[in-house]
Amino acid sequence: MVGEFDLPLDIIDRKVTKMKMISPSNVAVDIGQTLKPHEYIGMVRREVLDAYLRERAEKNGASVINGLFLKMDFPRNNKEPYVLYYTEYDNKKGGMGEKRRLEVDAVIGADGANSRVAKSINAGDYDYAIAFQERVRIPDEKMIYYENLAEMYVGDDVSPDFYGWVFPKCDHVAVGTGTVTHKGDIKKFQLATRNRAKDKILGGKIIRVEAHPIPEHPRPRRLSGRVALVGDAAGYVTKCSGEGIYFAAKSGRMCAEAIVEGSEQGKRMIDEGDLRKYLEKWDKTYWPTYKVLDVLQKVFYRSNPAREAFVEMCADEYVQKMTFDSYLYKKVVPGNPLDDLKLAVNTIGSLVRANALRKEMEKLRV
Ligand SMILES: Cc1cc2nc3c(=O)[nH]c(=O)nc-3n(C[C@H](O)[C@H](O)[C@H](O)COP(=O)(O)OP(=O)(O)OC[C@H]3O[C@@H](n4cnc5c(N)ncnc54)[C@H](O)[C@@H]3O)c2cc1C
CATH class of the missing domain: 3.30.9.10 (D-Amino Acid Oxidase, subunit A, domain 2)
Incomplete structure (x- = not known):
């Protein structure tokens, strides 16, 4: 990142x-x-990372508003704008804020796990x-x-x-x-x-x-008309590691790039098809990462014996390399077939040991 x-x-x-x-x-x-x-x-x-990114966006021409988005009106056709209603806080009125409205061509909902933008488009829960x-x-x-x-x-x-x-x-x-x-x-x-x-x-x-x-997973819907969701609003945190900062930044960038490209640098109005390109690219790039980490979490975080096996496996240099390469470069890195085979055998060995241990522990409990 x-x-x-x-x-x-x-x-x-x-x-x-x-x-x-x-x-x-x-x-x-x-x-x-x-x-x-x-x-x-x-x-x-x-607080440091977000402040840096916000200030940089402002220097690059973004208008930054300190506000709380409340709701939006939807356009009746592909020419009309979306109307956003929000409370603006300027630190002058004792925290009361002022009701405002803003007309926009497209909305990127980057407002986190409790996203009101997601609610506005009935994106569904996760x-x-x-x-x-x-x-x-x-x-x-x-x-x-x-x-x-x-x-x-x-x-x-x-x-x-x-x-x-x-x-x-x-x-x-x-x-x-x-x-x-x-x-x-x-x-x-x-x-x-x-x-x-x-x-x-x-x-x-x-x-x-x-x-x-x-x-825990993406929302049932991440797109509607000229509104798209990114980051936690969309549901892009990986299992196992619980990592979401990179994926929030990356999805925001991918979505913005789709808008720049679809609008021909702001010369034409975009449509849902332009934003869909962001979703297609996202799913194609990250679906394997999410799936692999989902399976890992289900296998290794389910019981103490499985967790012992997991930690035991982490001592293996090959596992460490694969894990860090995937983690640092945000891709499920293809492995070496021979090492993959050894890893599979070791994993099964660890899990069999874990299972045997679990049975022994259950006997002790009885
Ligand atoms: C305790 C904890 C630890 C974590 N540790 C890690 C970690 O180590 N590494 C990692 O990668 N991820 C971690 N995560 C996950 C990570 O924080 C999220 O995945 C990431 O912050 C998502 O970024 P985002 O911009 O989509 O959402 P957020 O960071 O939630 O940002 C949403 C923003 O929208 C604003 N907002 C919300 N509603 C409105 C509204 N109505 N109007 C205006 N603004 C609004 C919020 O104030 C906020 O600034 C952690 C999460 C938690 C809770």
């Missing part, structure tokens, strides 16, 4: 080159050993996870451990279907977790995540708490 979107390096808080994957029984495997010297996972704070995150300022000497290291915890305690994390930011760490199936228990999972990392974050102070829905 840094290269593709030409982001300055000073907005990146930390360059993570070591990722610890920690199993339910606290077996830790270091992944990241196959990274090349220039490769890293960039850690940003959204399953969603709740992600919960606390920013914790920890003593400087503890921060040294997290200098270029992130942690992922798996286990029934931290999440029944996702993972808990400790990600380093500028002068603090973000500790969080997520779940689709047991949303009401999110605070219990968060406490367990904090507990698992407790020695490393001891003495930390919570400076910010964040919680938000994360879509």
Whole structure:
């Protein structure tokens, strides 16, 4: 994303080159050993990244309005504009804001998981996870451990279907977790995540708490007339990693490119067919990535024995290389057939062991 979107390096808080994957029984495997010297996972704070992107858009000619979109009127034909109704906030009227309207040729709904643009076009719902995150300022000497290291915890305690994390930011760490199936228990999972990392974050102070829905799959409809959805509004977060920032930026760019091309640089009115090109390109490029990660999540996040197997597999250099290549370059990277075969055998081995372990544990419970 840094290269593709030409982001300055000073907005990146930390360059993570070591990722610890920690199993339910606290077996830790270091992944990241196959990274090349220039490769890293960039850690940003959204308030910094978003502000940078907004200011750059403004410098490049966008009119930025601090407003809350409320609803829209639809055109009766392909010549009329859409009319958007919104409250504009200019920081002068004690936060009350002023009702405004705006006529536009096309709408890109980039308004996140609770998208009102999606509701306006009856885009339908998606399953969603709740992600919960606390920013914790920890003593400087503890921060040294997290200098270029992130942690992922798996286990029934931290999440029944996702993972808990400790990600380093500028002068603090973000500790969080997520779940689709047991949303009401999110605070219990968060406490367990904090507990698992407790020695490393001891003495930390919570400076910010964040919680938000994360879509599990694309909405039934992502397009209607000259309105298209991108990012979380469309439902573009990958399973397994819960990653959505790159996909939000990329889908926004792809959609904008379709509008520029379809309108011949603003000389003609676009139609639904022009926007459909964005959706077709998107699905063709990313469908395999979403599918592979969906299957991985279903296989490996379903029980503690399967998670032990998952962490065991992560020790394999080939798995690490495939995972990081796919993660860093946002593509399911084709593998080497011989190594793929070895991986398949190892995976089956790990899962068989996991299953045997599960049976033994069930016997113990009886
Ligand atoms: C706790 C947590 C941790 C996460 N960690 C990661 C991570 O490590 N890596 C990663 O890649 N992804 C992560 N994600 C997912 C990622 O945050 C989202 O996928 C991403 O932010 C989607 O970007 P977006 O622009 O589509 O939506 P958002 O980031 O939700 O942005 C939507 C914007 O629209 C604005 N908006 C909403 N409604 C209106 C309205 N009516 N009028 C005007 N404006 C409106 C909002 O204020 C917001 O600025 C995480 C999510 C959570 C909740």
